[in-house]
Amino acid sequence: MNELKMIKKLNQDAVLLSIDGEIDIFNIGKVREQLVQLTDGFKEVQIDMKNLNFIDSTGLGMLIGLVRDLKGKNGSVVLINPRPQVMRLLETTGLNTVFEVRRGDESIA
């Protein structure tokens, strides 16, 4: 099971979300729909990933799409505390250069 939820609105332009569980082709449609709703109107989206166990290319494609949308608004996507297996995938694909990745307590603005 997975859950994407809003943790808090950080300011007028920034929001902190968290995503738990697993993202794959089975639930990507629902997660993408939730992401569109929760990020509407924000320029900076921070996503706490500490409880995300698995993400596949469909999930990464969703995050790439979010970066693309926000770049058009001079915004950004920040991934917070991805687990080692998720971080390895970000590094393998070079996506760690596309997203800002924050670790530890520096996470929340």
Added chain:
Amino acid sequence: MNPLHESVYIDSSTDICFNENISLTVPSLPAYVSVVRLAISAMASRCGFDIEAIEDIKVAVAEAVTNAVIHSSKQQSETIKIDSKYDYLKRELRIKIEDQGPGFDMKHIKTPDISRLESGGLGLFIIRSIMDEVKLNTTMGQGTSIVMVKKIGGN
């Protein structure tokens, strides 16, 4: 019970040459990607791969089965066949994933340009990055198969 719940076939064996085999046949549906992912990663764990390699195998299997589901011909009866064999002498896990989809022209395979925020072809790119050997075979009208190898102490 939903009849689909009964349509995962698992066959496993260990032969005298210290090979270990698992064969699975699953419906070509998104719900079964995690079934295959978990079965093969459990096998990799049994065979002695470390956590990092097990994660790589899990990701590669998920990507290959996802591609098979995405490119299926969307017929209810379509299945994906997975054969996984661990060779204790070579210390390698060989996983073959075959679909019954329409196949495609390999010239159309893209390499994603991450700097331009393109995600097309990301699945195959990931598989090639994390597995030691990858062979793709596809014939228009006859389906696609991918063979992936992970070696203990490899990539």
